[in-house]
Amino acid sequence: MTLQPYPPASRDDLVEELHGTPVSDPYRWLEDPDDPATKDWLTAQEKLLSAEMGALPGRDGFKSRITELLRSGSIGAPVWRGERQFFMRRTPEQEHAVLYTVDPDGTERALLDPMTLDPTGLTTLDAWQPDKEGRLLAYQVSVGGDEESSLYLMDIAFGDRIEGPIDRCRYSPVAWLPGGESFYYVRRLPSTEVPDGEEQFHRRVYLHRVGTSTEEDVLIFGDGLEKTNYYGVGVSRDGRWLQISASRGTAPRNDLWLADLSASAASSPDLVVVQEGVDAQSGLQFGRDGRLYVFTDRDAPRARICVTDPSTPQFENWRDLIPQDPEAVLSDFAILDDLDRPVMLIGWTRHAISEISVHDLVTGERLGEVPTPGVGTIGGISERPEGGHEAWFGYTDNTTPPSIQRYDARTGETSLWAASPGAVEVPAVNTERMTYRSADGTEIHMLVISKPGVEGPRPTVLYGYGGFGLSMTPGYSASILSWVEQGGTYAIAQLRGGGEEGEEWHRAGMLANKQNVFDDLHAAAEHLIATRVTTASRLAISGGSNGGLLVGAALTQRPELYAAVVCSAPLLDMIRYELFGLGATWNVEYGTVEKPDEFAWLHAYSPYHNVREGVSYPATLFTVFQSDTRVHPLHAWKMCAALQYAQASDRPILLRNEVEAGHGARAVSKTIELAADQLTFLAYHTGLTQ
Known part of the structure; x- marks a missing residue:
């Protein structure tokens, strides 16, 4: 297949000196989505993508099979409040899961259907929380994938919206007090009260009384603390105990406070320190037996459960109930x-x-x-x-x-x-649990999924994440099953940086140790090749978000090891990542360019800054979402331009830039279209035929 010329992209001679190191940034102009030059470039990339993808075989087959497998629908665990039950369910025909309730008389009915709220399918139900009596529901929705949740209240018996929207509630917990007359929640300060560029930060904990204006909300906590703090808030089942937690960004540690609401007013709780300034994560649950249960990784990186009395919640009073x-x-x-x-x-x-x-x-x-x-x-x-x-x-x-x-x-x-x-008719697959050694000798686990009876090197997708303590666990995936059913192999590596082996495993792949994650992926690829699962010419890698950083680093560090790459919603410019989206909340995971030693880590692996002219890079498809407010698509835009300029082979570098979609939840039809494009691209460039 003859590749069409890449859209022209001017290269600026922009070089900044950071901590004595010159750092070039030739495509900084692509950071501005409103610049006419950026818009023209994106339009040209869309035309190139359409032409190149349109010439690839097999897309209809992948789309059809993914659609069939997603007709399984989904079901969520039940939640009881008062005499009502609540649960989520998506039937085969539905674009989004629907929130249902079962009334006291046993009647089941749909309570919240995103398609009823918005027939375009662009509205998602981000979170919901019934009050303790099952009479009122707090729920949060966002539009177009931007995850900028607005909070509403509903009368459950009648299905009527009684309050809202309350804006700036992204990632807000809701903790109801008994009686359903008030709740604690988290809301960002208005943009007029924060410095420019910090509108995504500066959260506070408030008490809201149902039926009153948010102007009357009582500020409970957070004033004057770290701007990137996330707050958790919870109220015990009996309404007596309030707990508030604070973590700086996504740091794997939190401060924790407790208040007895029987001894202080809900609007001015007397908060007692449970844990502060400690490098650990802890959470509380109040038992019906009067005891306080503490879930913690303090002195226990694989976590343990301790018990104490709520009146003495501090660490020195904890007693192991379930040891590490x-x-x-x-x-x-x-x-x-x-x-x-x-x-x-x-x-x-x-x-x-x-x-x-x-x-x-x-x-x-x-x-x-x-x-x-x-x-x-x-x-x-x-x-x-x-x-x-x-x-x-x-x-x-x-x-x-x-x-x-x-x-x-x-x-x-x-x-x-x-x-x-x-x-649904699910294909038979074999799942093998492999172990291999990384560059430093660390043992890594990997799941390898394949079609029964298929032998010899096969087109293979290697997937990983390796960050933020998130674990790669087995799960139903229409994309994986569609790939394996066609005779391909799908491998999922449990890289350092994840949570598969506890908090020590996470920290072995963060900050100064981030290169371990990339080494773990390279070692996984080498193991798959050495054991004849695949060959370098048939091996693809795929990852999204932090996993997009993973595969971006992999393709620049070991381009000869991979035939194709799908890089979705990635971080790729690690010098400027803190300036966009939620980047400032992640410097506890990656580091900050403000500090010389941390800048050195970031610059050493930053994919955008490690693209080299004249290198034969793998075929690469960037998939990004223009409404993504977590990871700005500019990372992929700049990296795509850099790779298109540098590419020494005829393997394509393509950009799929989807509008009105974001980092997280989306309609099923959008999921199908994206997955079909990704698998079609990978199949062609690894030799998988349908």
């Missing part, structure tokens, strides 16, 4: 206390595979295990607010659409509570 496990990571817990012998259920991940154990609530003694459907991923474990003997959890694996399982502690049995509503 030497191998598994403690991920979740639930309390079932309507039993002769109350128990605690503990969720674990062992090399990213989920399991649940049962423990005596008083002593922590291990009593047994919860049966699970298979080797896969378990979602959050939930119980009724008033206690009971039942728990619910989500389950999925590589061939199983999401389901909700019910565990009965009286019988020790697990049963299917609700399956995804659509019936």
Whole structure:
């Protein structure tokens, strides 16, 4: 296939000296989406993409199969408040999941359907929280993928919107007080009260009284603290205890405060320090038995659960209930206390595979295990607010659409509570759990998914993330199944920087250790080649967001190792990343150019600054979203221009720039179109034929 000429892009002689190092930035003009030159360049890139993708075979087949597999729909775990039940479900025909409620008389009805709110499909339901009595619902929606949530209140019985919008509520928790008359929430300061460029920051905790103007909201917490702080807020089931947490950006640590609302007013809580200035993460849950349960990785990087009295919540009073496990990571817990012998259920991940154990609530003694459907991923474990003997959890694996399982502690049995509503024919696959050694000898785990009976080197996609403590666990994926069904192999590496092995594993891939993540990916590729799973000419890599940084670094560090790359919503200019989107909240993960040593780390691997003219780079498809307010698409725009200029081979460098879409949730039809383009591109450039 003959590649059309790349759109012209002027190269400016812009060089800045940072900490004594000259740093060039020839495509800085592409940072301005409103510049006519940027608009013209994006239009030309769109035409090039259309021409190149239109010439590739197999897209209709991928699109059709992905569509079929996504007809499984989805189902969410139930939440009980008062006499009502709430859950999310997406049927095969729906673009978005719908929030349903089951009324006291057993009638099920749709409570919030994003397509009813907006038939264009551009509105997403970002979060929801019923009050403690199940009478009012706080919910948050955003439009066009911008994730700029507005908060509304609904009367659940009648389905009427009674308040809103309350803007600037992105990522806001909602903590109701008993009676449904007021709640705590988090809101950013108005743009008129913050410096230019800092409109995404400066959050505060407020108390809002239902039926009053937000102008009357009471400022509770956050004034004068770090501008990039995120705040958590929660109120115990009985309404007595308020907890507030604060973390600087995405830092893996938090400060934590507690107030007894029976001894101080909700509008002026007397907050007591639980944890402050400590390099650890902790959270609190108030038991119906009067005890305070602490979920923490303090002195326990794989996490543990401690117990204390709420009146003495500080660290020196914590007592281990569930100690740290030497191998598994403690991920979740639930309390079932309507039993002769109350128990605690503990969720674990062992090399990213989920399991649940049962423990005596008083002593922590291990009593047994919860049966699970298979080797896969378990979602959050939930119980009724008033206690009971039942728990619910989500389950999925590589061939199983999401389901909700019910565990009965009286019988020790697990049963299917609700399956995804659509019936689909899922292809048979083999999932192999591999281990390999990275450059420094560290053992890394990897899942390798393939079609039964397929042997010899095959077109392979290697996927990774390696950041922010997020774990790569098995899950139902229409894209992966479509690829494997055609005879390809899909590998998912559990790189350092993730959470698969606990907080130490995360920190081994952040800040000064970030190169470990890239080395782990290269070693995964070399292992797949050495074991004849694939060859360099048939190996692709794929990643998004922080995973986009991963594959961007990989293609610049080891271009000969990969045939094709899909780089989605990536960070790529690591010198200026803090200036755009939510970048300033991530310098606790990556580092800041303001400090000489941290600048050196960033400059050493920043993909945009490591593009070299005359190198034969892999075929690369950048997929970005113009409404992305987390990672600005300018990263991919600049990198695309740089690679198009530098490319020494005829392998294409393409940009897919999608409007009215963002970093997170989207309509199913948009997901299908994106996935079909990505798989078609990868298939052609790795030799996978349909």
